Amino acid sequence: MPQRVDSFEAVVLPHLKAGYNLARWLLRNDHDAEDVMQEAIVRAFRFYDGFSGNNPRGWLLTVVRNSAYSFLQQNRARELGTEFDEDLHGEIAETPEVLVLRSAQQRLLNQAVEALPVEFREVFVLREMEGLSYKEIADVAGVPIGTVMSRLSRARRNLIAAVARREQVGSAS
Amino acid sequence: MNCSEAKRLIDAYVDNELDVRGVLELEEHVSHCPGCSVEERGLRELQTSSRANLIRYAPSPGLEARLHAALRAEAKDAPIPIKTAEPAPRRRAWKWAALAPLAAAAALLIVAVPRLLPAPSETSVADAVVAAHVRSLLANHLTDVASSDQHTVKPWFQGKLDYSVSVKDWAAEGYPLVGGRLDYVEDTPAAALVYRRAQHVVNLFVWPSKNAADEPVQRLARRGYSAYSWTTDRMHYWAVSDVNDAELQKFVELVRRRE
Structure with a gap:
């Protein structure tokens, strides 16, 4: 389904920078931020059909935030x-x-x-x-x-x- | 406004999240309170400095390339019924957090489904009502008429609304009347009756309905607040609070029993 990828890349990826900045600030190092970002983007893509189309930036930030928190939960729970x-x-x-x-x-x-x-x-x-x-x-x-x-x-x-x-x-x- | 109220609102003021009335009251206070004026200056300096100085981390070019590749791979991997012999086991490690948005969406759907077809704007009314509730707490503008006496609150509304609202105090049941307020829900003037339950505020919004049909009680959750709505005798009722659900439900039963 290449058109689904194209649509996702056009709508959501413009907010990649904001998403990455949030992940980096929540995780405090580049390595973990990159891992979480990759997982968040794939996760967002899976849920993309259910996305209403309103406020893609807020939507991506929410997915990134939740991914970062589950990463912290699994790896650095004492920070939560x-x-x-x-x-x-x-x-x-x-x-x-x-x-x-x-x-x-x-x-x-x-x-x-x-x-x-x-x-x-x-x-x-x-x-x-x-x-x-x-x-x-x-x-x-x-x-x-x-x-x-x-x-x-x-x-x-x-x-x-x-x-x-x-x-x-x-x-x- | 005193200092403790000002301290509660000053962040919202600096963030431009306060309504006009709150802004005026706060500015008035800050203008003659040295302590709060220092606080305001400190917050503004921090804000300016943060916006100028916080590092904005950018994704590396390598990450962007990996993301594009991961998306293509994911798209190919997606469970579309193509004519492969057997579905390849999907190599994804589902985690609880990944399911949470789905579960939330499903829960919302269950609540909302009976109303989705007849009233597509229900959610926007819910947002408006919850926003009005939050506003009343934020700006410390809970009541226009502060009284626990229903015979004071009811007549107060009479000059302001072109419909009559029944007002009752439930202090004996644990929900004392605090007062009333004129509010707006989606550009419609609404009566807001304010009750307390322990430390929590319950706002009961009442305004006339355009259609004659009664609607049963619906529950919606928004941003940590519970809201119950129903329509009786051509009046819409919305009860909103952050009190726990069972106590808000009890309040709703009290209101409905009397009608």
Whole structure:
């Protein structure tokens, strides 16, 4: 059925970049992100007949998200359902050299987002990188809007505190 | 608005997810509250910095090539009845998670099937009702008239709607009336009666039906909320809440028993 492949590639694959970015942020390394992405795309293709045609990006993100979570469940279950551990943020590697302020900040922020528990990281990345609305995030993550709001809010408070703490450490040393 | 309300809404404000009324109230509060104003600035800085600085990971060219190949292979492998002697065992490792969307779709179908044919717009009404429920919680605009007295709430609606709504307090049964609100469901003015069940809010939306036929109770789930709908005496009723299903069902029975 080559026309089915063509249609899938035309409708869904334009959102591959968004899907990969989400997988990479959820899994935190390229190797696993590529494996999960491949599985997600094949899975999406199998379900493609049942896809309504609305919002292919949100649909692909949902499939990618679910694939990433089942991968974590099987391989790194302890990363799921974790609460904030303030110590986690203490382990961020020191920047080896004096860097331009901007790149230091950039590194700091990326590290702080990586250190968020996956449920919080997911909501934050979908909001700030993909620009999804609360409702769209709720649909992708399969949680109520209230949960999206509280996770987003806690993720942000945590990031602001983590970045402020790191900047303090940086200026003190 | 006080600080704890402002803190609850300030993320939604920064994300442009607050309704006009909420925006006005929040801005008013932030303008004279130094603490919340610092908080707002912090959130906006984080947002700007995140959008500029978070690494956007791109798939490698190798991955894209592998995906195209995997899709062609999958398409060939698909179970189309071609004239091969015996169906090759499909080399896929089904996982639970892969089945979940199917199961969800099947569950939805079971619930929705009796209504699919006569009312194709049912799901959009459900979305609108749940959105109205969420909005009422989000913007802290739960009630226009806050009263547990049905004789206060009922007359309040009279000048605002061209139909009459019966209002009853079920405090004795564990569902105290909190008040009423004028809401809109798909551009139709609807009465929203607000009840509490422990920490949960139950919104009961009521508006006139265009056809005379009664409809039995239907249940729908949307984004973690349960919704029950029915039509009696030319009025649509929708009860929405995040309370557990059995308790919402009990509430629905209370409302229906009295009609």
